[in-house]
Amino acid sequence: MIYFDWTATTKPTDAVVDKVNTVLTEEWGNPSSVHGFGGNAAKLLETARREVLRGLGFGREAPGRLIFTSGGTESNNLAILGAAYAKEKRGRILITEGEHASVEMCAAALEKDGFEVIRIPTKGGVLDIDAIRQTKDVYVASFMLVNNETGAVYDVAAAAKAVRENSPNAFIHTDAVQAFMKLRFTPERLGVNAVTVSAHKIGGLKGTGALYVDKDSLTKKKLSPRMLGGGQEDSLRSGTENVPGIAAFGAAVREAMETFTDRAEAVAKLREHLEERLGGTPLIMNLPRMALPNILSVTVPGIKSETVLNHMNERGFCISAGSACSSHGHGMSMALTGFGLSPEAADSTVRISLSHLNTESEISGLADALSDALSLGGLKSHK
Ligand code: PMP
Numbered sequence: 001m002i003y004f005d006w007t008a009t010t011k012p013t014d015a016v017v018d019k020v021n022t023v024l025t026e027e028w029g030n031p032s033s034v035h036g037f038g039g040n041a042a043k044l045l046e047t048a049r050r051e052v053l054r055g056l057g058f059g060r061e062a063p064g065r066l067i068f069t070s071g072g073t074e075s076n077n078l079a080i081l082g083a084a085y086a087k088e089k090r091g092r093i094l095i096t097e098g099e100h101a102s103v104e105m106c107a108a109a110l111e112k113d114g115f116e117v118i119r120i121p122t123k124g125g126v127l128d129i130d131a132i133r134q135t136k137d138v139y140v141a142s143f144m145l146v147n148n149e150t151g152a153v154y155d156v157a158a159a160a161k162a163v164r165e166n167s168p169n170a171f172i173h174t175d176a177v178q179a180f181m182k183l184r185f186t187p188e189r190l191g192v193n194a195v196t197v198s199a200h201k202i203g204g205l206k207g208t209g210a211l212y213v214d215k216d217s218l219t220k221k222k223l224s225p226r227m228l229g230g231g232q233e234d235s236l237r238s239g240t241e242n243v244p245g246i247a248a249f250g251a252a253v254r255e256a257m258e259t260f261t262d263r264a265e266a267v268a269k270l271r272e273h274l275e276e277r278l279g280g281t282p283l284i285m286n287l288p289r290m291a292l293p294n295i296l297s298v299t300v301p302g303i304k305s306e307t308v309l310n311h312m313n314e315r316g317f318c319i320s321a322g323s324a325c326s327s328h329g330h331g332m333s334m335a336l337t338g339f340g341l342s343p344e345a346a347d348s349t350v351r352i353s354l355s356h357l358n359t360e361s362e363i364s365g366l367a368d369a370l371s372d373a374l375s376l377g378g379l380k381s382h383k
Contacts, residue, residue, distance in 0.1 A: 002362050005318045006201075007148055007178060007295055007353035012248070013203040019251040020205065023244040031241055032232060041243050048250030052210055055253040056195065057186030064187070064214040067233045068246050071209035072177040072198030073102040076142070078211050078226050078237065079194045080106040083140045083171040086224040090114040091139025094132065094163065096154065097122050098335030103142050103175055115139075120159075122338045125152030125288020129162050138167035145179035145190070149335040149351055151295030152288035153183065160191035171222045177201055177209075181256040182264070182292055193217045199245065204252035208245035211236075259356075266356035268293045273360050274352070277367030282374055286339060286349065296352045297336070298370065299345050302377040308350050311376055315369040320351050 003011075012020075023044060029037035031045050045068070053062045069075045080103060084093065095107050097119045111117040118135055120143070121128045127143060143159045146152070160172045173194040179185060180197040187195045194217065199208035213236070217223055229238030256263070271293035278285060278298065286297040300308050305321035312319050336346035352366065 001316055001318055002365065003318045004352050004354065004358065004366055005320050006355040007351065008320055009200050009206065010203050010355065012205060013252060013255055015251045015255050016204055016248040019248045020244045023247050031243060032230065044243055044247045045241055048246045051250035051253045052197065055181060055257055056212055064212055065218060065234050067211045067213060067236045068241055069209045069211055069237055070207050072175065072196050075196035075209045075211035076102040076175055077106055079173040079196060080140060080142055082223040082226055084110050084115060086222050092137050093117045094120060094135060094138050094141040096120050096127060096143050097338035098147055098149065099144055100148055100175060122152065123340050125150050125291065125339055127154040127159055129155065129158050132159050132162040133165060136166045138163050138170040140171045142173040142175065144175040145185065146183065146292055147335055148178045149333060150286060150288050150297045150339055151291040153290040153292060156190045156192065171217060181253065182294060187212055187214060199249040199252060202252050202256050204249045205245045208242055208249045263356040267354050270354050270358055270360065270363055273363050274367060277364060281371050283370060286341065294354045297349055298352060299349045300373050301348060303348055303373055305348055305350050307376055308373045311373050312369055317366055317369055
């Protein structure tokens with residue numbers, strides 16, 4: 001099988017597997033234990049914390065805290081529900097139209113609980129900053145940095161600035177799961193209070209992630225915990241930390257930082273080759289104004305994405321329809337319709353995601369197989 005679904009998850013790198021092995025066999029202590037064995041595990045956590053913070057652009061000292069969680073989903077839940085319920089009253093929540101389910105479902109739950117939710121349009125993959133500017137009294141805002149279905153890079157810095165014009169005390173969060181280690185950004189330059197990252201999208205393990213929370217939010221207690229217990233992770237996420245996963249997350253970030261430019265250049269070249277191969281075919285590339293090169297949304301006119309996926313699978317290629325997470329039956333992809341696709345087009349759209357580990361010949365094979373998918377409709381109508 002040739003893998004083109006790197007946005008869904010990545011293969012753990014050798015450095016990650018080595019780190020997990022070492023921690024599982026040698027440093028399996030509880031980081032909260034006061035004895036030396038626990039202390040070793042605690043040191044591993046702090047090393048990983050520094051590595052992930054470095055990945056977020058911080059030097060030795062970060063003004064805020066990195067809270068380790070069980071992944072992007074939990075970090076998003078902690079940020080949005082945690083900020084919304086940190087105050088007594090019900091306020092206004094801003095998100096974008098095409099958020100990952102772990103943000104959208106939090107917003108929908110808050111809506112049911114009496115909060116007002118406004119979903120900002122993202123037509124053409126562009127976040128509508130004017131619509132944000134016109135919204136007053138914002139309580140919590142969450143704008144993803146890179147859309148997982150289209151690769152669109154949203155101008156979160158401009159969005160955060162627009163929120164603060166009318167709502168200087170708003171808690172602003174970004175889901176940077178698909179941006180982390182692909183795009184250079186810092187929480188401070190984005191002007192946000194909190195950032196979600198996930199390990200398994202960058203060569204780490206599933207079930208490991210983090211939420212960066214800035215100092216202002218910590219001192220003003222703008223975030224309430226969702227998980228209560230032993231007070232780990234600054235009491236914002238109780239539960240004994242997943243030390244092997246977290247240590248491996250640190251190793252994955254270190255490796256990704258060291259190879260950042262090489263990986264980015266390799267992916268950019270593969271993307272160029274893919275666009276060349278798909279250009280001139282009836283396949284439609286849904287290109288946002290600003291996008292990461294590793295994600296390409298392609299509409300196969302007249303053929304349902306499920307049919308395309310089956311065909312691609314038979315030809316040995318792993319791709320996905322929209323996002324892996326929306327394939328659990330939450331209905332039509334809001335990211336794609338928000339981008340401007342008709343419901344029919346969205347239903348015929350697949351996502352290709354690239355890694356530096358792919359090759360040009362794999363891309364050529366993928367492009368041929370995808371072009372062949374166009375004839376599936378014709379075959380069907382003859383039956
Ligand atoms: N946000 C985005 C944008 C994602 O793509 C994903 C993963 N599909 C998540 C959040 C959830 O991350 P995790 O799988 O670590 O829970």
